[in-house]
Amino acid sequence: MFNKKQKIVTKTLMLGLALLTSSSVFADHSNSAFPGVIEPCEQLWLVNDPNNEFKDPNNGGECIDIPVSFKKAKIVFNLDNLVFNPDGSPTGLRHMFMFGSMVKHRIALGQIDPENVAIVGVIHGDALRAKWAFKNIPEGNNPVTPWIEKILQLRKDGINIQIEACGAALKGMQLNGAKLANGEPIDERAIYASENGRIYLNQGAIGRIMQLQQNGFSYFQED
Numbered sequence: 001m002f003n004k005k006q007k008i009v010t011k012t013l014m015l016g017l018a019l020l021t022s023s024s025v026f027a028d029h030s031n032s033a034f035p036g037v038i039e040p041c042e043q044l045w046l047v048n049d050p051n052n053e054f055k056d057p058n059n060g061g062e063c064i065d066i067p068v069s070f071k072k073a074k075i076v077f078n079l080d081n082l083v084f085n086p087d088g089s090p091t092g093l094r095h096m097f098m099f100g101s102m103v104k105h106r107i108a109l110g111q112i113d114p115e116n117v118a119i120v121g122v123i124h125g126d127a128l129r130a131k132w133a134f135k136n137i138p139e140g141n142n143p144v145t146p147w148i149e150k151i152l153q154l155r156k157d158g159i160n161i162q163i164e165a166c167g168a169a170l171k172g173m174q175l176n177g178a179k180l181a182n183g184e185p186i187d188e189r190a191i192y193a194s195e196n197g198r199i200y201l202n203q204g205a206i207g208r209i210m211q212l213q214q215n216g217f218s219y220f221q222e223d
Contacts, residue, residue, distance in 0.1 A: 032065075032121075033056055036066050036068075038064075038065060038067065038068055038140075039051075040063075041063035041065045042067070043060055043064065043067040046080075046103045047098055047099070047101075048098055051059070058204075069111070070112070071113075072112075072116040072216075073099075073103045073106075073112060073117045074117075074118045074119075074215075074216055074217045074218065074219070075099065075118075075217055075219075075220055076121075076209055076212040076213070076219055076220070077092055077093075077095070077096045077119075077121040077122070077221070078219065078220065079093065079121050079122060079123045079124070079127050079163075080090075080095075080122075080123070080124050080125030080221070081127060081222055081223070082126050082128050082130055083222040083223070088144045090143065090144045090147055091129075091222045092121070092221070092222045093144060093147040093148065093151065094147055094172075095220070095222070097147055097150045097151050097154070097160075099119065100154045100159055100161045102117070103117055104157065104159050107159075112192065116198055118160050119160065119162075120161075120163075120212060121161075121163045122164050122165060122166070122202065122205050122208055123163065123164065123166070123199070123205075124165065124166035124169045124205035124206075125166075126168070128165060128166060128173075148192055149194060149196060151163060152194060152196035152197035152198075153196050155196070155197050156197060157195045163199045164199065164200045164202045165191055165199070165201055165202070165205075166202060166204060167178065167204065168203065168204040168205070170201070170204065
């Protein structure tokens with residue numbers, strides 16, 4: 001009886017050892033501690049460089065260790081801080097545009113259904129006090145304007161993306177008595193608009209962000 005049990009244990013150990021040493025078990029070369037890591041790396045398209053040749057065209061660009069895939073793109077960008085890149089571009093709006101462009105590329109490749117895309121940027125707080133959302137501010141005094149236009153262009157191109165401003169904050173700022181850089185008066189109807197689209201007013205930024213999160217939106221904010 002003992003010998004029979006010993007044989008069963010021995011066979012089990014041998015089978016386990018065979019599985020561990022079999023190359024077919026690890027054929028995908030994935031890292032089990034961090035799902036998604038591939039070895040060897042592959043040259044895949046990048047968020048800011050679909051051709052993956054931005055860094056070094058001669059050497060084929062970047063070799064990616066972790067591919068990124070998702071079936072839904074629902075995200076809210078909390079745009080309440082005055083965070084700028086060294087080149088003067090607004091970090092939050094720039095990242096919002098880059099993400100929207102990446103999603104547009106995935107749609108074109110058939111990797112995501114347009115109906116599963118919803119990208120929202122909510123402007124409030126210090127960013128709104130700096131008049132990010134107002135039209136008629138000369139472009140030289142407002143580096144945000146071109147990025148708003150790029151985002152609105154994505155919406156015009158069919159991407160479900162939009163920018164919103166906090167209606168409660170605008171009311172609290174008493175903008176009826178304020179002036180634009182060119183001297184024209186500001187009111188709540190002066191929210192940025194162009195041929196590509198416009199910025200919407202929501203009832204309140206904090207409640208709106210909470211509403212979106214409760215409806216499955218991921219949250220993103222620049223520090």
